[in-house]
Amino acid sequence: MWFRNARVFRFTKPFDITAEALEEKLLADAFKPCGPQETYRQGWVPPLGKRGEQLVHSAGGYHLIALRKEEKIIPGAVVKELVEERAEAIEAEQGRKVRKKEKDEIKEQVMLEMLPQAFSKNRRSFAYLAPQDGVLVVDAGSAKQAEDLASTLRKSLGSLPVRPPAVEQAPAFTFTGWLNETIDLPAAITLGNECELKDPSEDGGVVRCKGLDLHCDEIRNHLAAGMQVTKLAVTWDDNVSFMLDEELGIRRLKFGETLQDQLDDVEADDAIARFDAAFTLMTLELSRLIPGLLEALGGEDRSAIIDEA
Template structure:
């Protein structure tokens, strides 16, 4: 249940009250099986447990987790085009005529109607939780598109959910470059062993990526002297978690260190108790980190809905 990435949105205190009906609202938006001629479906699935009777939310104190599930048919375009071309060529050979655009379109529809029901189905799961006390929507993904799709599902279920992207008052790229170049890291924060540096002068500027490297070394400093800035930076927070922070303020490669995971223990009576303990620990640790991100970069919580 530990998240591996954090994509973040914020919402106002007024919205927090509306989230009390989240479990009820999701009931009409459960994931249903993909129909024979459908390419995909999306809906909510239980974050903990399985079956139609399992709840669609899992709450600990002010934090509530949801999971958006998906079923997508795997039908490569090349397979459709190959079958279409085979049928068009067969008509040309047997009937001695050229297939027009309208007929070609009809043949393609026939191909899809035959192949879609036989396509393999790929299942997906996207976890997220809302922190009603602090106004965070936290998604376990580094993909902005996936995050937006999940946010759309929540909005459709609630009717409205005006969570907004982060609006930092301090430029992340400038601040992280200062951390790396001058060692001006906030208390509790330490450099990791990964960085991505880019020349900000143009979109096609030089890029330097370093992994498993001493970030205080001369090679990194030389890139900084040549004008490159930090776009992603490996960090350790309070010796409890490591991650890579991007200039988009997406937290990637999140890993809780042994001192955290050892606090879980292994004496949980059942799966539900273990899920409660893990989610509690996750949200407490992430709450501390997000509070610091809010402080370092100036991430205001919306005042109104």
């Protein structure tokens, strides 16, 4: 159980929930497959898949959950072809022109007829709640996908006081400072060989660099021209590599050999035990990475966060 991405949400006020209470809340919105005339369904499923029945997998106070989305796939080209065929048949039989409104009605009918035989596209999204760390972490490649899961969780719980974390200075400013060496690079961070530079002007361009020394003259020239670094490949503490963007999104997570070796040392033959061990190792590592990264980016702005008395 290794996340490939990490979109972090910060709890804005003290929040705690037991695995049992979370299970009960999610159960009301458990996943049910699409009905014959439905195009979309989503709901909570066991993170362990077929190997588990619980909707919450907890270890060390971290609660792992999974949201499943099912979408019926109906090829647009097939629908269009059938609509045209039926419209042409009506025109030939009745000697009149089929207008757009009627074609839309025909399209709806065609869709309804095709739905029961349509293929389903399924996707699972994972997240874990860490009340003791004050964060919700979503394995999502985009901010929208992460927000969709957080919104669905909020509906299931009735309340979910979270927001993306904020830092004291713009991440792009910090990234740029690291590359042009006007800001000291934290000891825990090693630069990778990939970045994205953007011209901040309204019609500014974007330059994507890969496989380069990020302190090379080519990149320095772009920075001297006023471009800013908006994405940056880094390694944290020689153990976790990822792509970090200006929205604090962590993508393409790769956990290093140290964690893999620790997992290999776990004496567990069954899949569930190894899943649990991997989840524990991952959450412990991210519990170090997230606050450390926020500090490296200039410190977290906690002005909108209510701490426990």
